[in-house]
Amino acid sequence: MCELYRNPRALRMPARMITKKDVHFVLVRTRFASNLGSSVRAIKNMGFSNLVLVKPECEVGVEARAYAMKGDEILDRAVFLPSLEDAARRFGYLVGTTGRFHQPKPSLVDVRSFVRNFRERFSSSSLAIVFGSEENGLSREELRLCHWLMRIPTDSDYPVMNLAQAVAVVAYEFNLTWSDESDKQQLLHEADPEENEAFLLFLEELLQKTPFPEDVRIDRIMKRLRRISARARLEKEDIDLLRGVLTRFQPKRTKSQD
Numbered sequence: 001m002c003e004l005y006r007n008p009r010a011l012r013m014p015a016r017m018i019t020k021k022d023v024h025f026v027l028v029r030t031r032f033a034s035n036l037g038s039s040v041r042a043i044k045n046m047g048f049s050n051l052v053l054v055k056p057e058c059e060v061g062v063e064a065r066a067y068a069m070k071g072d073e074i075l076d077r078a079v080f081l082p083s084l085e086d087a088a089r090r091f092g093y094l095v096g097t098t099g100r101f102h103q104p105k106p107s108l109v110d111v112r113s114f115v116r117n118f119r120e121r122f123s124s125s126s127l128a129i130v131f132g133s134e135e136n137g138l139s140r141e142e143l144r145l146c147h148w149l150m151r152i153p154t155d156s157d158y159p160v161m162n163l164a165q166a167v168a169v170v171a172y173e174f175n176l177t178w179s180d181e182s183d184k185q186q187l188l189h190e191a192d193p194e195e196n197e198a199f200l201l202f203l204e205e206l207l208q209k210t211p212f213p214e215d216v217r218i219d220r221i222m223k224r225l226r227r228i229s230a231r232a233r234l235e236k237e238d239i240d241l242l243r244g245v246l247t248r249f250q251p252k253r254t255k256s257q258d
Helices: 033-045 062-076 084-090 111-116 140-144 163-187 193-208 218-232 236-247
Strands: 023-028 050-054 079-081 093-097 108-110 127-131 148-151
Touching: 023 033, 023 084, 023 163, 033 050, 033 062, 033 163, 050 062, 050 084, 079 084, 084 093, 084 127, 108 111, 111 148, 111 163, 127 163, 193 218, 193 236
Parallel strands: 023 050, 023 127, 050 079, 093 127, 093 148, 108 148
Antiparallel strands: none
């Protein structure tokens, strides 16, 4: 089960990184329509759309749709399978969620560790995240079908989570990998430290030329402006705009100053 991790060939960079469309949430023997619907709502909240139901023990009907809210179209497109073995044949990788094991296992990782680099680790093949029933989770036979096992760290006094809660946590953690990518794209447009510093020096020079009351200290103003600039994460275009506007307020040079 841990060969995927140990085999260097399995870790090579894929030609196409996995996308949200490649991720499938598989619910096995779900007993309560309320949990099914709430799970679907969480899947929708995090931008995923693929649902697989393995031998559901609840009715996939009015109650489930009511709890799913705007995720009801995910229920409409759900794939029904008779067993997890069928899912194993259908999808490239199966990742089982479990709270069954309390001792470390080579193939068992916490959810955040797993999602940290999973898009680079796995090929563009489909990835199925498997959740067991509310009563006793995934059986040992079903766990053996999974390439990886994943757990949500919880407090030892009460480690058992509701199915919909577990789906929400896992979906959130997986969604972060795409959110982080958006943040990285934004960083590409941010002004570099040298550009920020040049702008702040320009601003300080402008303030020094501006008539303020004697008790106003430019150095204190600049300390505050530096903190504001750091929090604002100014882009290059922002600096160009601010510099252009502030230049209009610079005192005009007189002939005597030339």
